[in-house]
Amino acid sequence: MRFGAAVLRSYESRFAVEDVILNAGPDDGEILVKIAGCGVCRTDLAVRRSAGRSPLPAVLGHEGAGVVVETGGPDTGLGVGDHVVLSFDSCGHCRNCLGAAPAYCDSFASLNLFEGRKENAARFTDAAGGGLAPRWFGQSSFAEYAMVPARNAVRVDPSLPIELLGPLGCGFLTGAGAAFHSFGVGPGDTLAVFGAGAVGLAAVMAATAAGAVTVAVDRHPERLALAERLGAIPLSAASADLPDRVRRLTDGGAQYALDTTGVAQLINDALRALRPTGHLALVARLHTALPLEPGALDRGRKISHLCEGDAVPGLLIPRLIGLWQAGRFPFDQLIRTYPLADINEAERDCETGRVVKPVLVPEGRGG
Ligand SMILES: NC(=O)c1ccc[n+]([C@@H]2O[C@H](COP(=O)([O-])OP(=O)(O)OC[C@H]3O[C@@H](n4cnc5c(N)ncnc54)[C@H](O)[C@@H]3O)[C@@H](O)[C@H]2O)c1
Ligand SMILES: [Zn+2]
Ligand SMILES: [Zn+2]
Incomplete structure (x- = not known):
């Protein structure tokens, strides 16, 4: 044909x-x-x-x-x-x-x-x-x-x-799956998203639906405005002392962070914004070695790379449709x-x- x-x-x-x-x-x-x-x-x-x-x-x-x-x-x-x-x-x-x-x-x-x-x-x-x-x-x-x-x-x-x-x-599955499956966010948890695009904003929507507090970091003002409408606290990537700002907005550090940019500087900022035992997940493919600062993973912090939000599509897609119908995604x-x-x-x-x-x-x- x-x-x-x-x-x-x-x-x-x-x-x-x-x-x-x-x-x-x-x-x-x-x-x-x-x-x-x-x-x-x-x-x-x-x-x-x-x-x-x-x-x-x-x-x-x-x-x-x-x-x-x-x-x-x-x-x-x-x-x-x-x-x-x-x-x-x-x-x-x-x-x-x-x-x-x-x-x-x-x-x-x-x-x-x-x-x-x-x-x-x-x-x-x-x-x-x-x-x-x-x-x-x-x-x-x-x-x-x-x-x-x-x-x-x-x-x-x-x-x-x-x-x-x-x-x-794919894109929305990945962000939402990161929040629901990789992190298992719940009410009162904190999630900082670095890169408020398709994947990052899906994570914001899912974490917000789960009752978490979210911070969204990006360089585009329109992306930040959109993230705010979807429930996140917006934060410009150009802010001085970015990790400190995230820590202050998340009561001492984010429990979870998601980087969608693949930018080494932001990945290190995301690690510094984590509370002890916090988890940073990456989704972008890295094209260079990732230098980590000394102590970046101290005190139970961890970093992982996710594929497709750890999701089983046949389970997560109907769940996202249900949330969308309820006005929550x-x-x-x-x-x-x-x-x-x-x-x-x-x-x-x-x-x-x-x-x-x-x-x-x-x-x-x-x-
Ligand atoms: N691992 C997976 O399963 C999976 C699935 C889907 C997409 N991806 C990958 O995830 C990444 C993100 O995808 P997306 O569709 O959300 O892309 P996107 O372009 O919609 O979002 C990326 C966001 O990061 C921001 N950004 C980029 N560099 C920045 C910087 N230096 N400072 C501040 N903000 C910056 C951009 O403004 C944009 O809003 C891509 O690399 C894509 O290939 C991976
Ligand atoms: Zn994709
Ligand atoms: Zn297989």
Whole structure:
């Protein structure tokens, strides 16, 4: 079948929406999904800086949501017409998958980051027959359709605005999962978020919903204003004595801190803002060694790197939808929709910080 998709042909080029071809229907355990909307995650854009590790040309996009139009075999647990939110892929049978930690699947890299995916290239091509790297995070959803392992898909109520739900599969899942699962925040806890973007603000919303006090640090005044509306105490990253300021706002130090910036200086500031036994979690990929100050981890402090908010998507996504319906996780306030054809504008707005979470809607192709 032939359909439109945004293809990235080189690390420097703009995305080009063009016709692509899937040469076979779903295999056993797979579903074909008509994409209603796909969020743009910073991890999609980071492919440009992946120093050649990601094979191109490729179709990116890993926050897709849409409607099942075909199923492969009887065992997908899904039917044609089901509305689904797509998330990351996992094998389902390694130790971490069995232990309800699918984000730490032994096969995470090969299933989600293209490595080892070349065997599918003949199945997914451009209009001239050239192979495309498929199934980025099991999906490749910057497209009108995506072929997905059913294991990645979470069925949702068809009355929901499906075109907006894709970011619940990665960015919002990661921030909310950090608050709920990695930290287990509760009433009266304190959380400082460094970087109030899609992941950081999801953590603010989730921690606020759980009754915690949150501080949000960023360099963009609009991001700080948004964080304040979502329940956080805003704090400019340019403040003098940033760790002291956070400690004062959190009664002697934050119990939890989440860094979404990957900036070494801010990571060290976040550590200095922790109370004894505090936990700092990182989500951004680090591109250089991380120098820690002497004593940074003294007195029971700890630091970890999280993947996908330690979440089981099939459990956390319905929970976030329930909170949203109750007005306690207003993720839609962070979204701006764009026709898929405007993907380059969406990327620019994401890079400049103008929009927190662009969502690409394929229906607008060519419009
Ligand atoms: N580990 C995971 O599972 C996972 C999942 C999703 C995203 N990510 C990664 O998490 C990171 C954050 O993603 P996001 O979608 O929230 O990005 P984002 O761009 O929406 O948010 C980052 C925020 O950090 C702020 N920031 C950056 N540098 C700063 C600095 N020097 N001083 C002050 N503020 C600064 C920006 O203004 C922005 O608001 C990315 O690196 C992304 O690739 C990881
Ligand atoms: Zn696994
Ligand atoms: Zn992502």
